[in-house]
Amino acid sequence: MKDIPDDILRQLNNGELESANAVEWFAIDRRKLLETVLSDNNRIEYFKPILKCVNSLEKQTANTLNETIGEGLLHQSKIYNDNNLISIIANHDSDVVRSWGAFMIGKADDLSLNKKFQEIQLFAGDKHFNVREEAWVALRMSVIENLEESLEILSTWVKNEDENIRRFASELTRPRGVWCKHIEVLKDKPELALCILESLKTDESTYVRNSVGNWLNDASKTRPDFVIELCTRWKSESNQTAIGYIIKKAMRTLNKVEK
Template identity: 35%
Template sequence: MSRGVADVTPARLALLNAGSVASATLTEGLAIDFAVLLAAALPDIGAARLDRMRAQAAAGITRRMALAAQLLLEADAELALLQAHPSDTVRGWACFAIAAQTGSTLPQQLTAMRPLADDGHFGVREWAWLALRPRLAAEIEDAIALLAPWTADSSERLRRFSCEALRPRGVWCAHIAQLKEEPQLALPLLLPLRADPAVYVQDSVANWLNDAAKSQPDWVRSLCAQWLQESDNAATRRICKRAQRSLA
């Protein structure tokens, strides 16, 4: 398994850059040359757009993902085809392209993002919520109402998305100030997941509450005490223990 970008073998990197295989680790994803992959995924993208991609080769991964998506939109790329591409990075570009479509409503974007949020690759699922998070945060009340039904979905990946996308602090993303101060707004998402059987979802709920505990510790303590009293099972105990791991 690759330990660093330099450890990705030339043969493996060639396959990743050609878009013929999915990355097995985050390190492999970071090693990909976006300009080479863009040319392979969309041969008609044009030299000028590839030059713009090359010019941002040293930028952060999220910034490069967003730029690749913008270039695809400018080229009128068929997003449906990109969503089925063998490369998880290309499917990630589709996530950002969906989020960048300014003419779409939030319900439309969530519908379009749904299969990517349920993607079989861990990386695509992360890009799905990261890409749409700014729009969700900007329309927080509508976002919570729209995501609430996802908490009852049969797919643990979609249940996890409903919680992960609106974490108050999150990872690789801007904080959501409103939820840091008023975490109770997200109870329509958190309550249905308090005893979720999937560890994947449990970890997300616990991390959400751990985020909230950094600004509203008493609220998290009180909520966990209430949950343990009302729903004392293994899943809830695990969530509450992890949720309060940073509290004294």
């Protein structure tokens, strides 16, 4: 982080630049960025209540700060009946700021599940990787609490022309995922998500296939029988390179165990 030029760091903290890599993403002073964004948009009165919540966090990481700020922005928008705030956040130049918008949607308990999915799609298809990652994290608990309905909705997302949206359907439902709460039902019954996996098994996008392979690798740790049977069937049905790529990633943990 110390190697980031002062001018670049200043622009990142002022919301004038997107982060170019993980180092910049973690280096951003989210308190300063929040204060700048609110001040620039004549909403500085929102700052202190949100800052209080941020400072009270027992575990302060980039992810917990983003989630708390997003939830705080949602709360302030309701207090002030501010229907324009989500648009300001969602269209901001900073990827960190846009990621707050994803949590504003994920934390909106007054939205139906279907409406949450509609609103999160903007962030799921964002041009920046970090925003897309925060988008699925923001919706994760809603999916866990409403798994059957979520899978039904996502079964249509896998047909979207945008690879980011298709990948989102897979990444959001990974049984284990990364730095997130596990979906216990899918760890035990991964076959429930076949509506997603089957549709993406020959996806032309490496970005999507990586996610599907990781999904199955997750599942292999609790249901190796399911993953072995599925990969065997897929291989017998087609010798396409796309399927072979997924199978290799899906079986990597099981293959290590065998060795």
